[in-house]
Amino acid sequence: MKFKILLALIFVNLIQAQKFYFPQTAVTDSVVFEKHIPGLALQVISQLQTTKNKPKNNVDLLDDLSRLQVVAKDYKGSIITLAEHRKEFAENNMAGYKSLAYEVYSMAKLNELKNKMPFPKAFQAAFNKKYESMDEKIIPRVSIVLKGDVRNFRKLLKTIMDKQKGKDSIGYGSALALCKTYLNYKVFSSIQPYVSQAIAAKDKENFIIETQDLKTKAGSTLTITIVRKKENKLPLPVILANNIYAGPFDDYFGKRAAIYNYVGAVVNTRGKRNSNDINNPFEHESQDIYEVIDWISKQPWSNGKVGMIGGSYLGFSQWAAVKKLHPALKTIVPQVAVGIGIDYPAQNNVFMSYMLQWIQYVTNNKYTDEADFGNAAKWDSINTAWYKSGRSFRSLDTISGKPNKIFQRWLDHPGYDQYWQKMVPYKEDFARVNIPVLTTTGYYDDDQIGALYYFKQHYQYNKDADHYLVIGPYDHRAAQSFGTTYVNGNPIDPVARISIDELAFSWFDYILKDGKKPELLKDRVNFQVMNTNTWKHVPTLDRMHTSTLKFYLKDHKNSESVFTKPESPDFTKQIVDFKSRNDKDLYYKISKTDSAKVNNLIHFESEPLDKDIIISGNLSGLLNVSINKKDMDTDIYLYQVQPNGKLSLLSTHKTRASYSKNNEVRQLLEPNKMEQIPIRQSMFTSKKVEKGSKLLLFVGIGKSPNWQINYGTGKDVSEETIQDSGEPLEIKWYNDSYVEIPVYKD
Structure with missing residues (x-):
């Protein structure tokens, strides 16, 4: 009896000190770990809403709670919480489906328990049920949110577990991190063997997806993916994305256009996918895209009209495309467009260390090196080592252990010289950009300076430009996607919670299908005034202020x-x-x-x-x-x-x-x-x-x-x-x- 009382007192003291019991044997014995992790999750849940630990907003609270419920094996509770999370976070079909993997996993586990079926069959049933209930606009994202980097999740889990060696208790923050990291590994490793097959079956039902290689006049190889909705039999306008981030996003960009009743075309840059050419980012887009558009415009599924869309590098690509404007290109929608030589890889002529991390991300292999790019600790260590060494900035790639010709070549051009100028329109080139343009960016967008540089230059050299701007409280991701409800953890005004996807494809309907102009575009510059719940509309950037x-x-x-x-x-x-x-x-x-x-x-x-x-x-x-x-x-x-x-x-x-x-x-x-x-x-x-x-x-x-x-x-x-x-x-x-x-x- 005394022993039980003592244990109870220890438990109470641990809770009061925000320390939870977690046996040290769990670190080395997977059976012990699996036995105790659900109980740890329940203890964290009990402290989740205390004043000290409560997340800064309700969205983060619901997100943490839903994940902890999965770890605690409260699958039904997690599904209910995720529905609340989505309702609050995902107005206008925005980003609320980021937790789709946890929901489908929970549904599968309930199937497994209730119907006594093996997990693969339980997952297939859960996936089919969820897929059929989705808004059609979400479908293109399914392949992205259901695929995770299992190897990286395992590595992160081991790192956290190693810190627990020799300890029988764990603090609140570490316990929360352990549960969430374990969940990522558990969920994605469980569903990974079955995801691709399940998605492929649905894609086969709904789309015609074709991938082939194109040869340019210069002898280069480009891989292009074409996506059409099966029900659309007649030629349609084509929405093209030029994508250096080869991989899952190829299908996504293509299917997104198809869902909106266009033909989706996604071409990968030189050196990606099936191309054995040298990958020199930014350097060949203008030449290559012209030839791609020429090919697209002559295909039987194309009605001869092409539009372009995409953000960041893909936004830059559209400005590269209009450097030499093809007659079939009728409009572009550059989102958060990189201002090459303007805001990246140098901002106002100051080079950033991040450039080396990004170069390796897109050039280490034929796709993207997610593990290397996402290794924040590695890159922080490299940048810090360079900083503390006092060596030249040119030595950064050597310090990283991987000398890089692209990095060195960019550093050879500290001014905005012809090297950068030849990649996109320069001065009078903008006068010849006579197609409609819709630019989107945000107050918190890392490439806002670039996006607005193109807008300003276009109007400076072409007074009659047909160019609209939408700018609001969005970061780099939100201004090229569904939009958002929160930025930097803070809620944005309700009127700003728009779907950027809906805006973009309404624009395409307006230009390519003689549809109605999007309601938001009341003037050339459309900006949301934070903390007023209003949009303002003015003819020029200078008129944003009086x-x-x-x-x-x-x-x-x-x-x-x-x-x-x-x-x-x-x-x-x-x-x-x-x-x-x-x-x-x-x-x-x-x-x-x-x-x-x-x-x-x-x-x-x-x-x-x-x-x-x-x-x-x-x-x-x-x-x-x-x-x-x-x-x-x-x-x-x-x-x-x-x-x-x-x-x-x-x-x-x-x-x-x-x-x-x-x-x-x-x-x-x-x-x-x-x-x-x-x-x-x-x-x-x-x-x-x-x-x-x-x-x-x-x-x-x-x-x-x-x-x-x-x-x-x-x-x-x-x-x-x-x-x-x-x-x-x-x-x-x-x-x-x-x-x-x-x-x-x-």
Whole structure:
């Protein structure tokens, strides 16, 4: 009896300390593990909604709960929770089906238990039932969400288990991670042997899918996949995607177009799938796509009209396609389009470390190297090793253990020169782009600068361009897919919860089938004003704002408002030591719960706003500076500090000072002389900022493992090393410098 009481007290103490019992033998004995993991999941569920552990929003709570219920073998409960999750998350057929694998697995397990059938048969029955009940628009995604990287899941599970060796208890966070990682491995390893066959059977019922190789005039091989809905017998317009991410997305892009009653065509770039050509991303799209469109337009299932769609690289591809416009190409829908040489692989002429990770992702094999790309720990380690070594940025590929010609070739072009210019329309080329265009991007899209670069250039050189823009509170993924309900964990306004897919194919219906123009497109620029639940519609980007507010680099606590020009000249001095590599993260504390990382940044804070304002557009302005070197890379961050102390990022800007006036020609700074750095190509946003909020502005210098380090010698930055750092960088930020904030008023 005393022993039972003692165990109970231990259990209570573990729960109170958020430690759960989990025997150390579970790490080495799979039978013991399988016996105890359901109980661990139940313990985590009991603590899931406590104040300390509760996820930041209901969607995350339901997601965690549904997964834990599967681990606890409460399959019926999990299915109910997933339905609630989908209802809240997946308005307008959006991303709520990401948990489809867990639902079908739970349905299969219930079949297995209730009907005493073997799992393969139980899975087939569950899959068929779920497939038949789906909205047709979801069907193309099934092959993606039901296939997981089992090998990687096993590796992640082992990593977590290794940390438990020799322990009989586990903390809440580790227990939650263990349960979710185990679930991924368990579910996908269980269903993987049967998924492909089940999907193939349904595809055979609904689609005609053909894959073949095309030979270009240059002798290159391109693999193309054609997808048609069986019920469509007559020739149709063709929706083409140019896809470097060869694999499951080929079928997805094709089936998506077919579902909307088009012919789907997906061509892989040189070196992918069946092509033995050299894979040089971005370099041959303009030439190759012209020939692909020519071939498509002559096929019996084509009515001679072609449209293009796709995001990121696929968005870039459409601008490459109109460099040499084929008569059959009637419209393009570039989504979150990479601005090659503009925002990737360098943003405003500053190269990013991520470029090497991406290059290997798409060139390591004929498809995509998911395991390598998804190994965040590996790439963080590589970037950190380079940073701490002080070696040149050119050495990053060598440090990774895999020298790369593409990486080196890109670094040979730090300015926006002919190498980049020949890939997409350049200046007057845009005047010849005379087909309708629909661009989508988001305030949180990594390629927003590129997407808007094309939009601005098109109108600059073609005043009569038929080009529409939709921009809202979307990240890189949401602005090229179904859309979303949450961004960065926060809910977006209900009117912004649109299906980007529906918008895109409504556009195709409008252009290619003489349909009705999408209701949202009331003017050339259509933008959602966050926190107002409204869309606005204006003819140009400049009309996104009606006035501006200049934020000067001065301390309002010791002087007049930051929004008034300083009465007397002054400066704030900043010193950055490039020799130091033992950086500790520094934070500017906003409130008890919020802070901002401020390494190599200085801050300026406004007084509380005396009324609501709508910040709408992108930051501009002028930095008046004096430095003791010939160059530097500057960072700007503008935040809103809400009255409750919560921090929200509004906009960012990064640039190389020597390219800030002209991204094609480098103009070095003269040491110890006042120079002007214009603020151009910053991130757009549109948001109501409430009365009582403060604006918090950070300016400073880029110095991290994620970007090149500019030591300021004036040499090629990719060649500079820590040996070039010399004396610390000294910057005088003059108080007549200002960031111009765009403001919208009805």
